[in-house]
Amino acid sequence: MNLNTPIAVAACIALICSAVFCLELGGYVGEEELGVKSVAVQDEPWRFITFMFTHGGIGHLLTNIIGLILVGILAWEMGIRSSAFLAVFVGAGILTVVPAVLLGGPYTFVGASAGVAGLFGATSVEFKRYGFPVLPIFAIFALAFAAPSMIEVWYTGSAIAAMTTFMHLSALVIGASLAFGYRVGRVLVR
Numbered sequence: 001m002n003l004n005t006p007i008a009v010a011a012c013i014a015l016i017c018s019a020v021f022c023l024e025l026g027g028y029v030g031e032e033e034l035g036v037k038s039v040a041v042q043d044e045p046w047r048f049i050t051f052m053f054t055h056g057g058i059g060h061l062l063t064n065i066i067g068l069i070l071v072g073i074l075a076w077e078m079g080i081r082s083s084a085f086l087a088v089f090v091g092a093g094i095l096t097v098v099p100a101v102l103l104g105g106p107y108t109f110v111g112a113s114a115g116v117a118g119l120f121g122a123t124s125v126e127f128k129r130y131g132f133p134v135l136p137i138f139a140i141f142a143l144a145f146a147a148p149s150m151i152e153v154w155y156t157g158s159a160i161a162a163m164t165t166f167m168h169l170s171a172l173v174i175g176a177s178l179a180f181g182y183r184v185g186r187v188l189v190r
Contacts, residue, residue, distance in 0.1 A: 006085040010072030014065045020053045035108035052093045054110045064112040071119040078126045092118020096171040114171040121175025
């Protein structure tokens with residue numbers, strides 16, 4: 001059995017997220033210690049990684065794990081390398097929160113959804129290899145990621161939900177850009 005697959009990487013990320021969540025439930029760590037926020041990143045830059053593994057509740061965790069497994073299967077079927085899968089997850093996660101943190105908002109960001117959204121953005125670009133149009137597939141992924149928080153914005157006017165919508169859509173674009181840049185670079189090198 002080959003463990004060097006996107007599915008194995010997704011399972012490892014899900015396992016780490018689950019372990020951190022158990023530590024959170026036990027009171028050993030919390031969002032405030034692992035999440036990324038403006039006031040802490042200068043002294044604790046490791047938060048740009050740890051925020052992806054902590055979650056705001058069981059629903060948040062399960063949604064991200066389901067997304068990870070789905071995109072892991074999709075990436076595996078498309079032949080995406082596990083190293084590229086991990087690079088997009090981490091890269092999209094970090095690149096999505098950096099602008100929000102630099103703006104100095106009061107929020108603490110947690111969760112794997114930026115990385116997961118980035119992976120869905122990257123896989124949407126890969127659909128082109130199979131003759132599918134990229135934009136409709138990207139639009140479906142964008143709607144899936146943005147709809148829940150857009151509904152919350154509509155009904156409550158929540159600034160946090162609006163920020164979440166913007167960040168998920170940004171992560172999709174970042175993931176698609178990373179995949180597109182990789183494809184263009186691969187063509188240029190040949």
